[in-house]
Amino acid sequence: MADYLRPTPWDKRNFQMDTFEVMSLEEEALAQTENIEGHFTIKVDPFKSSKILLDHGFYYVDTLIEPVCEEGKLTVFEKDGTDISLEYDRERILEIAKESFEHGRFHRDFNIPDEQADLRYMNWVSDLMDKNQIYALFYEGSLIGFYGFEKENVLLLGMKKEYRSKGLAKPLTSMGCRKQWEDLDLQQLKTSISAANAPSLNLFYSLGFRLRSAKDVYHKINRSSMGV
Structure with missing residues (x-):
């Protein structure tokens, strides 16, 4: 039998439980979530029926x-x-990160x-900094995002609260996009934004990004000895 559950150890360390991404909407794949403790994520085409997911205990x-x-x-x-x-300064980046992720899907769970x-x-x-995949954003010599x-x-994008809504998001984000494009010699850039995060959607639209696709995200928890 095929294994449709991909472990996500980067999430396991945070949630005190095993975590998995479900790789298929097939009945056989969803059935594999029935007898395993942990947190499960599946991303599906919004036009697919959600009935099979709800029947297996997933929630939007x-x-x-x-x-x-x-x-x-x-x-x-x-x-x-x-x-x-x-x-x-690594610690200053982490301080900004503490106040930056109100729209994440795990905050909505x-x-x-x-x-x-x-x-x-x-x-x-922190992982991205370890891999040199963070650009620091500066304004007038101060690290702000x-x-x-x-x-x-x-x-990911993060900016100190006192610098938001001051006309800095467009120039700093577009500079990051340009540097990423040039440093990595890319043909395109992609991002993923919660539909609830209207400011980010408007920001990237203003930079020239256009909608190509969307995914509905469902989670499931089997709790018997969970730490949450």
Whole structure:
């Protein structure tokens, strides 16, 4: 029998339980979640019927919009005083990360305490720094945010609260996109944004990203000896 459950150890360390991504919507795949303790994630086409998922104890948590920017379509905004760099104070980046992830799908999962959801994103930022996949965002010499990436994917954005809504998101994010594009010699950039996060959707649309696809995200927990 095929194994449809892909372990996600990067999530296991945060949630005090085994965690898995379910790789298929087939009955055989969902049946494999029945007798295993842990947290399960599946991402599906929004036009697929959710009945089979609900029958197996999954619940809806989010819709991820997946915009793409093709080569030559990126709009770069300029603003005096803005800069980005691969050199930064690690602890200051982590401090910014603490206040940056209110729209994550694990924050929307009512079975996950907020402090564990916060830890999940903090650890992700830390992992990206270990791999030199964080650009620090500066304004007038001050470190105010970060931009996380991997290959052609824009993964994470964070900015200190006092610098939001001040016209800095477009120039700093577009500079990060341009540097990622040039450093990695890419043909396109992709990102994934919660449908609830309207400011991020508007931001990336203004930079030249256009919607290509979307995924509905469902979770499931088998609890018998869970730590949440």
